[in-house]
Amino acid sequence: MKVKVVVTPKAAVLDPQGATVRxxxxxxxxxxxxxxxxxxxxxxxxxxxxxxxxxxxxxxCRDLLSNPVIEDYEVQDFGAAK
Amino acid sequence: MKVKVVVTPKAAVLDPQGATVRxxxxxxxxxxxxxxxxxxxxxxxxxxxxxxxxxxxxxxCRDLLSNPVIEDYEVQDFGAAK
Incomplete structure (x- = not known):
């Protein structure tokens, strides 16, 4: 099974890398x-x-893959077809 | 309009960060x-x-956001509702 996890900075958190790319x-x-x-x-x-x-x-996801203070995570496609 | 772009390492390319997380x-x-x-x-x-x-x-995406030698990119939700 292939699961996708997306970790994004919370809306209220500055994202200097994103500002530079913008x-x-x-x-x-x-x-x-x-x-x-x-x-x-x-x-x-x-x-x-x-x-x-x-x-x-x-x-x-909470403990290893994201920092819950500044980031949100989303698990996608869990349980989807292989 | 909010567009999502996902940049992933090509299948043939080693991903040491991924191996560490695994x-x-x-x-x-x-x-x-x-x-x-x-x-x-x-x-x-x-x-x-x-x-x-x-x-x-x-x-x-090709010139700035990804390195086409080692990465693929995918544009998601282009033209989707706001």
Whole structure:
């Protein structure tokens, strides 16, 4: 099973990397770009045969993959077809 | 309009960051994790009123946001509702 996890900075948190990319895009031919926010994207390949996989995955998203003080995470495609 | 761009390492390219996260997840209670690949996730807010926005966006994805030698990119939700 392939699960996707997206970790993004919370809306209230400054994202200097995103601001830099926004300025670069505006100068390189896309002045209509209003804002960019940059996060992490993880594709996780998981064996099907575990118990309680989803709750353990959420635990690790909170404890390992994101910093809950400044970031949100979202688990996508959990349980989708292989 | 909010467009999402996902940049991932090509399948043939080593992803040491992903391998490290895979090992950490296996040791922290998810031995069923088989592999992790890590990429970038960008949320780009774009003004609606441009001409030819999509092709310019693809140009910048190629030239600025990804390294086409080792990375693939995917534009998601282009033209979706605001």
């Amino acid at each position: 300025d670069a895009m505006q100068h390189l031919g896309m002045p209509e770009v209003r804002g960019v926010r940059i996060g992490k994207y993880l594709e996780i390949e998981i064996d099907e045969n575990g118990v309680d996989v989803e709750s353990r995955l959420h635990g690790l | 090992d950490a997840m296996q040791h922290l209670g998810m031995p069923e994790v088989r592999g992790v690949r890590i990429g970038k996730y960008l949320e780009i807010e774009i003004d609606e009123n441009g001409v030819d926005v999509e092709s310019r966006l693809h140009g910048l």
